[in-house]
Amino acid sequence: MKQETRKKISESMSGRKQTASTREKISLALKKYWEGIPYENNNLKEEENV
Numbered sequence: 572m573k574q575e576t577r578k579k580i581s582e583s584m585s586g587r588k589q590t591a592s593t594r595e596k597i598s599l600a601l602k603k604y605w606e607g608i609p610y611e612n613n614n615l616k617e618e619e620n621v
Contacts, residue, residue, distance in 0.1 A: 589597075
């Protein structure tokens with residue numbers, strides 16, 4: 572797809588409100604994404620510097 576076409580689509584989509592179902596899908600996808608990221612314990616790093 573040409574860059575010019577992408578820009579036109581982007582401009583036409585900006586400012587549009589998402590439906591409730593779309594917001595829910597995005598929310599669920601982000602929750603699933605963040606659950607998959609490994610947990611990093613920052614307290615261990617602070618104790619090493621002491």
